Amino acid sequence: MAHTPTPYGMLAEFETAADVLHAAEKVRDKGYTRWDVFTPFPIHGMDQAMGLKNSKVGYFSFIGGVTGYTTGMLMIWWMNAYDYPIIIGGKPMFSPFGAFPPSYELTILLGAFGALFGMLFLNRLPRLHHPLLKNARFKLATHDRYFIAIETSDPKYSETEIRKLLESAGSKHIELVEE
Amino acid sequence: MAENANSLNVAPPPRELQREPLVANNRSIGWISDAVAGVIEGKTPKWWWWAFVPSVLLMSLLGWMILYLMVTGVGVWGLGHPVMWGWAIINFVWWIGIGHAGTLISAILFLLRQKWRTSINRAAEAMTIFAVMCAGIFPLIHIGRIWLGWWLFPIPNANGIWPQFRSPLMWDVFAVSTYFTVSLLFWYMGLIPDLAVMRDRSKTKPRKFLYGLFSLGWTGSNRHWSNYEKAYLLLAGLSTPLVLSVHSIVSLDFAVSQLPGWHTTIFPPYFVAGAIFSGFGMVMTLLVPLRTMLKLQDIITVRHIELMCKVTLATGSIVGYAYGMELFIAWYSGSPYERFAFLNRVEGPYAWGYWLMIFCNVVVPQAFWWKRIRTNMLIVFILSIFVNIGMWFERFVIVVISLHRDFLPSNWGYYAPTPIDIMTYLGTFGLFFTLFLLFLRFVPLIAIAEVKGVTPQADPHHPAGGAKGGHH
Numbered sequence: 001m002a003h004t005p006t007p008y009g010m011l012a013e014f015e016t017a018a019d020v021l022h023a024a025e026k027v028r029d030k031g032y033t034r035w036d037v038f039t040p041f042p043i044h045g046m047d048q049a050m051g052l053k054n055s056k057v058g059y060f061s062f063i064g065g066v067t068g069y070t071t072g073m074l075m076i077w078w079m080n081a082y083d084y085p086i087i088i089g090g091k092p093m094f095s096p097f098g099a100f101p102p103s104y105e106l107t108i109l110l111g112a113f114g115a116l117f118g119m120l121f122l123n124r125l126p127r128l129h130h131p132l133l134k135n136a137r138f139k140l141a142t143h144d145r146y147f148i149a150i151e152t153s154d155p156k157y158s159e160t161e162i163r164k165l166l167e168s169a170g171s172k173h174i175e176l177v178e179e
Numbered sequence: 180m181a182e183n184a185n186s187l188n189v190a191p192p193p194r195e196l197q198r199e200p201l202v203a204n205n206r207s208i209g210w211i212s213d214a215v216a217g218v219i220e221g222k223t224p225k226w227w228w229w230a231f232v233p234s235v236l237l238m239s240l241l242g243w244m245i246l247y248l249m250v251t252g253v254g255v256w257g258l259g260h261p262v263m264w265g266w267a268i269i270n271f272v273w274w275i276g277i278g279h280a281g282t283l284i285s286a287i288l289f290l291l292r293q294k295w296r297t298s299i300n301r302a303a304e305a306m307t308i309f310a311v312m313c314a315g316i317f318p319l320i321h322i323g324r325i326w327l328g329w330w331l332f333p334i335p336n337a338n339g340i341w342p343q344f345r346s347p348l349m350w351d352v353f354a355v356s357t358y359f360t361v362s363l364l365f366w367y368m369g370l371i372p373d374l375a376v377m378r379d380r381s382k383t384k385p386r387k388f389l390y391g392l393f394s395l396g397w398t399g400s401n402r403h404w405s406n407y408e409k410a411y412l413l414l415a416g417l418s419t420p421l422v423l424s425v426h427s428i429v430s431l432d433f434a435v436s437q438l439p440g441w442h443t444t445i446f447p448p449y450f451v452a453g454a455i456f457s458g459f460g461m462v463m464t465l466l467v468p469l470r471t472m473l474k475l476q477d478i479i480t481v482r483h484i485e486l487m488c489k490v491t492l493a494t495g496s497i498v499g500y501a502y503g504m505e506l507f508i509a510w511y512s513g514s515p516y517e518r519f520a521f522l523n524r525v526e527g528p529y530a531w532g533y534w535l536m537i538f539c540n541v542v543v544p545q546a547f548w549w550k551r552i553r554t555n556m557l558i559v560f561i562l563s564i565f566v567n568i569g570m571w572f573e574r575f576v577i578v579v580i581s582l583h584r585d586f587l588p589s590n591w592g593y594y595a596p597t598p599i600d601i602m603t604y605l606g607t608f609g610l611f612f613t614l615f616l617l618f619l620r621f622v623p624l625i626a627i628a629e630v631k632g633v634t635p636q637a638d639p640h641h642p643a644g645g646a647k648g649g650h651h
Contacts, residue, residue, distance in 0.1 A: 015645070016636075016644055017636065017637055017638065017639040017644040017645055018639040018644050018645030018646045018647070019645050020639075021639040022639075036400045036401060036402055037400070037401040038398055038400055039401060039404070040208065040212075040399060040628060041372075041628045041629070041631040041632035042401070042405075042408050042628075042632060043637065043639060044638065045639060045640075046401050047401070047405050050401055050402075052401070052402065052405050054409075055405050055408075056406075057409040057413060058409065058413060061413045065417075072353075075333060079333065079341035079342070079344070080341060080343065080345070083341065084335070084339060084341055086340070088343060088345050088346075089345075091345050095345075098344060098345045099344060101347075101350035101353065101354065101424070101428055101431075102344060102349065102350055104424060105350075105353040105354050105357040105421070105424065106353065108357055108417045108418075108420065108421045108424075109357040109360060111417050112360075112361045112364050112365070112413075112414055112417050112418075113364070115410040115413040115414050115417065116364050116367075116368055116410060118410065119407055119410035120395070122406045123400075123402070123403045123406050123407070125395045125396055125397070125403070126395035126396050127395070127396035128391075128392075129396070130396055132398055133396070133398065139379040139380075140379075141379075141398065142212075142375050142376040142379045142397075143208075143212050143376070143379065143380075144207065144208040144209035144212070144631075
């Protein structure tokens with residue numbers, strides 16, 4: 001494989017939460033699409049500043065929960081009332097009340113699986129490699145610095161314009177990151 | 180940008196109305212990473228080894244006790260007619276109750292927007308997971324023929340018979356296993372950003388590799404945070420009904436039976452309150468010394484300890500109310516068996532256990548009304564141990580006292596544990612502390628990203644977060 005480093009994008013560093021929030025608003029208003037903000041903790045208001053829509057994790061969790069409840073009820077009915085019914089203390093073979101506690105727990109179990117794995121799926125995680133993780137300064141993104149990266153794959157990508165935009169937004173350190 | 184330039188010129192509220200900051204001494208965001216990661220990166224302290232070696236020895240004692248039980252039979256315990264549920268079930272309920280504080284802190288306080296939870300939720304969740312592991316051992320080994328433990332799973336046995344879901348014991352299997360799994364998922368999800376912090380700080384190859392692997396390639400991308408926060412909210416929303424249901428279902432193991440002393444409708448809420456009470460006791464037993472030993476007083480502040488004392492006071496009072504209500508209903512029911520069961524608790528052969536319970540759970544926590552006591556770490560630590568002891572005795576009272584006087588006096592007995600019972604219980608402390616000490620050395624014990632998020636520096640509309648006079 002020929003080794004010709006292709007740029008991944010431009011990476012700009014910011015020092016405060018307010019700076020990166022306002023910079024994100026500017027990037028959003030310019031109409032970039034392949035870009036992201038990297039912060040050590042979620043910043044309140046950043047989703048609006050980036051123009052992100054409500055997360056879709058809820059759908060995964062809901063489907064998980066419904067599956068869990070139905071599985072529980074059907075499983076208990078099938079095991080105790082259909083496949084091998086046994087009379088116990090004169091109780092009905094199947095009662096939704098007796099079957100409720102395990103079904104309730106399964107609702108929560110599969111709902112939780114839906115939330116976690118849905119989140120990982122939407123984030124395309126786990127991934128073993130990311131171009132930014134090779135960058136030495138980017139290590140501060142989990143410490144106390146804030147970054148904005150605009151990828152070369154963005155249709156509006158232009159090195160000079162992005163540099164100007166991010167500098168005007170207050171970044172003191174901008175660099176080109178290689179793939 | 181500056182159209183609301185005067186929005187920050189409003190005078191701050193008077194001193195007595197200002198809340199103490201969650202991170203003391205105005206520490207920077209970077210300092211939080213350094214302080215928490217420093218616990219892992221620093222040299223292993225001497226006290227850690229002094230705690231770890233005895234814990235491992237105790238844990239191996241647990242292994243030997245289980246082996247002895249398996250090859251000999253449940254007769255090695257003090258069980259015998261009429262008390263067929265003894266320490267195993269007491270210990271199960273006690274450990275699983277302890278776990279509840281972790282979930283309360285991580286889920287319910289999250290939904291209630293109690294930001295102080297961020298300093299203690301990681302350690303409390305770890306405590307939950309390890310406590311549930313200790314709890315899970317007991318029902319598994321008390322069944323006698325441990326090799327048939329798989330009958331609890333929804334798999335047909337050799338005769339094609341399925342487990343019987345009309346029994347609360349099956350509900351318990353689902354409740355406890357779901358509780359363990361969801362607690363683990365919740366804990367791990369909270370850990371992902373913090374493992375990324377550890378990855379980015381690591382200097383050695385194995386650390387870089389392992390923290391890198393378990394942080395799943397987390398970059399701190401806001402697109403990821405957006406999904407992450409939603410998933411966290413959902414998990415908190417799911418864990419809340421879960422934690423309330425788990426101890427309710429544990430209480431149904433007793434309440435669904437028809438034994439006086441067990442057959443009461445107050446059990447589910449009373450068990451949940453007791454579980455949270457005992458769990459906070461354990462969280463304080465662990466964190467009060469740790470905050471000093473690990474020099475984390477700026478993150479786990481005195482205010483945090485005070486708030487935990489208040490939760491303990493509130494739940495302890497609920498438990499006290501439940502004890503009173505139990506006695507009242509026993510009298511009000513008019514059932515002679517019910518009345519006898521409760522009189523027997525108060526003045527029977529095990530009255531010492533009942534009064535010890537009352538003293539530890541109802542009297543002792545009332546001390547937390549006084550701020551002087553809530554802010555004295557040594558006293559808080561000692562009182563928290565009383566809570567742990569008291570809640571163990573509560574389960575002893577429920578299990579043993581209710582069983583030892585059957586309906587007919589010919590079925591009466593007196594139960595005492597054997598040394599094997601005691602050593603098995605002590606062994607679970609070995610397991611718990613071994614896991615907890617390993618957790619302290621390898622995993623950030625405070626949710627770094629979450630604590631950063633509640634500092635003023637994290638707020639883009641606060642001057643400390645870089646807001647320049649105006650609103651954007």
